[in-house]
Amino acid sequence: xxxxxxxxxxxxxxxxxxxxxxxxxxxxxxxxxxxxxxxxxxxxxxxxxxxxxxxxxxxxxxxxxxxxxxxxxxxxxxxxxxxxxxxxxxxxxxxxxxxxxxxxxxxxxxxxxxxxxxxxxxxxxxxxxxxxxxxxxxxxxxxxxxxxxxxxxxxxxxxxxxxxxxxxxxxxxxxxxxxxxxxxxxxxxxxxxxxxxxxxxxxxxxxxxxxxxxxxxxxxxxxxxxxxxxxxxxxxxxxxxxxxxxxxxxxxxxxxxxxxxxxxxxxxxxxxxxxxxxxxxxxxxxxxxxxxxxxxxxxxxxxxxxxxxxxxxxxxxxxxxxxxxxxxxxxxxxxxxxxxxxxxxxxxxxxxxxxxxxxxxxx
Numbered sequence: 001x002x003x004x005x006x007x008x009x010x011x012x013x014x015x016x017x018x019x020x021x022x023x024x025x026x027x028x029x030x031x032x033x034x035x036x037x038x039x040x041x042x043x044x045x046x047x048x049x050x051x052x053x054x055x056x057x058x059x060x061x062x063x064x065x066x067x068x069x070x071x072x073x074x075x076x077x078x079x080x081x082x083x084x085x086x087x088x089x090x091x092x093x094x095x096x097x098x099x100x101x102x103x104x105x106x107x108x109x110x111x112x113x114x115x116x117x118x119x120x121x122x123x124x125x126x127x128x129x130x131x132x133x134x135x136x137x138x139x140x141x142x143x144x145x146x147x148x149x150x151x152x153x154x155x156x157x158x159x160x161x162x163x164x165x166x167x168x169x170x171x172x173x174x175x176x177x178x179x180x181x182x183x184x185x186x187x188x189x190x191x192x193x194x195x196x197x198x199x200x201x202x203x204x205x206x207x208x209x210x211x212x213x214x215x216x217x218x219x220x221x222x223x224x225x226x227x228x229x230x231x232x233x234x235x236x237x238x239x240x241x242x243x244x245x246x247x248x249x250x251x252x253x254x255x256x257x258x259x260x261x262x263x264x265x266x267x268x269x270x271x272x273x274x275x276x277x278x279x280x281x282x283x284x285x286x287x288x289x290x291x292x293x294x295x296x297x298x299x300x301x302x303x304x305x306x307x308x309x310x311x312x313x314x315x316x317x318x319x320x321x322x323x324x325x326x327x328x329x330x331x332x333x334x335x336x337x338x339x340x341x342x343x344x345x346x347x348x349x350x351x352x353x354x355x356x357x358x359x360x361x362x363x
Contacts (some may be wrong), residue, residue, distance in 0.1 A: 002034040002362060004089045005082060009060040009071065009099065012038045015200040017178065017280045018094060019046065019149035026052070027054040027092075028355035032362075039078060060096075066123050068098040072137075075102050076109070093119035093153075097128050100137050107144050116145060117361070119153040119174070123162040123276040135167055144255070149363050158276040158299055168323050172361050177354035179287040179345070192224040193329055196262040198255070198281050200248035202233035207295070208266030209315040211237065214266075217322045218242035225326065227266075228258070231232055263329045266314050271297040286345050289326055291338055308339040309334065 006025065011018045022038050029036035035051050041059035059069040059075040061321065082088045092099065094222030103116070111218040119193045142150055152171045154160050160171035167310075172243045197211050211229060218227055219240045229237060232248045250258065259265070265285040275297055282300045285292040311334055318324060328334060347353070 002032070002087045003085045004029060004034055004036045004091050005037065005039060005078065005085075006091045006093075007039045007057065007075070007078065007099070009041060009057060009059050009068070010094045011044050011046070012059060013045045017188045020178040020252070021093065021280075024351055024354065027351045028177060028358055031352065031355040032359050044217050060094075060262070065096060065098050068096065069102070071099075072102055072105070076361050079106040079110040079112055081127050082114055083110050087238055088112065089113040089117055090114055091117040091119070092285050093121065093267060097133050097137070100134060100141075104141050107141055111144070113151045114145065115151065115362075116141065117151045117153055120159055120171070121154070121156075121277050124166040126161070126273075131163075131166055138167070144346065153361070156276055156299055158302060159278075160248050162276055163238075172357070174226075174357050176278060176283045176349045177351045178280060179284055179349045190261075192226050192311045193326060194226055194228060194230045195260065195264045195266055195325065196258060197230075197233075197266045198269075199260070200230045200232050200250075202230055202236070205270050205273035207270060207316070208236060209235065210268035211266065213316070214325075215240070215243055221322060223322060226334060228262070256288075256320070257355075261283060261289060262290055262324060265290055265292040266353060267292050267294045268314070269295050269298055269300070270297055274298040274300065283349050286338065286341050287349065289339055290338045291334060293328060294323055306342070307337060309337050309341060 006022060008022060010016070014273070026036050026038075028206055037054060039054050039057055041057055042055045042263050044055055056077070058068070058071050082090060090103070111128050111158055124134070127134055127263045128281065140151070152163070152167065152169045153174055154163065154171050154175050156176050162173045211233070213229060215237045217240065218225060219242065219285055221242070226242055226244050228246055230248045231245045232243050237243060246258070264283065267279060267282055269279065274295070276299055278299050282292050282303070292300070292312060294304060294312050296313050296314065301313050304310060311328065311331065314321070314324060
């Protein structure tokens, strides 16, 4: 039986993917008869967690990354536990160069017999110095642990190809497991179309300026469209009768119901940020059978092309943007193709398949 330790310095609350991703990993670990310990920041605001969620590290500092070195002592304690554990694995899908450097120092000092599983969400080009420091530190870790004990993982075929060439290592592609397929759908009667820009993290890279433009277009239209965005964007988006601000932290049930009752999921993500990396929300939309509007030259566009759904790729600068978005909602051919893609995605992106892939990697 494996004992998998997951270090998650960025987990502050329910925002982002980390909480749901690690809940899914927990289910997969149970299926494989593994133990799965989640090590999270002391100041994480999620309460009522079971004992396998351990609040024992400092949260991720994003402004001054060197401040993350203060995790040295907490990490050292974790590695001492790992050394005393039978068949240990350290899994990380939430690491920076500082985190990786601390892993190296702890491995050097403690010398545990363990596997290290690293999930890369980004291509090397966007890492510090285009990934070279990562490559050097990983070489040093390999010298101590042995190459066969380091597993290079990702959830994007595009990242696997790009990083595989750079790091000269084989990358295993994992499915995206946190795709709750909901059958208890509460259908709401509406006299309008619902466009939803999901998530509480309303960052520039997620297309904030494109949503601002759409909000302006909705101010001067007779179209019966409601644009729904998180309250965290309230200070940057002009209010009107066509804009509805939702709680920034929706519960999972609220999030799922909102997804299922939307006519269009807006994912106007920037090409230079999402050219290679995946979007869990895109996968969730497809699994829910809801149409997503996406940007060209992104991982999502690459996925859409696989299923003959290039119509989902929107020109966000087009003067007819609003008309083009509303026409997506009424296109029967698109809806039929979404359902075919949904069927394929349900076979790939689920906890059972995730558990199977992890088991294959562990051998």
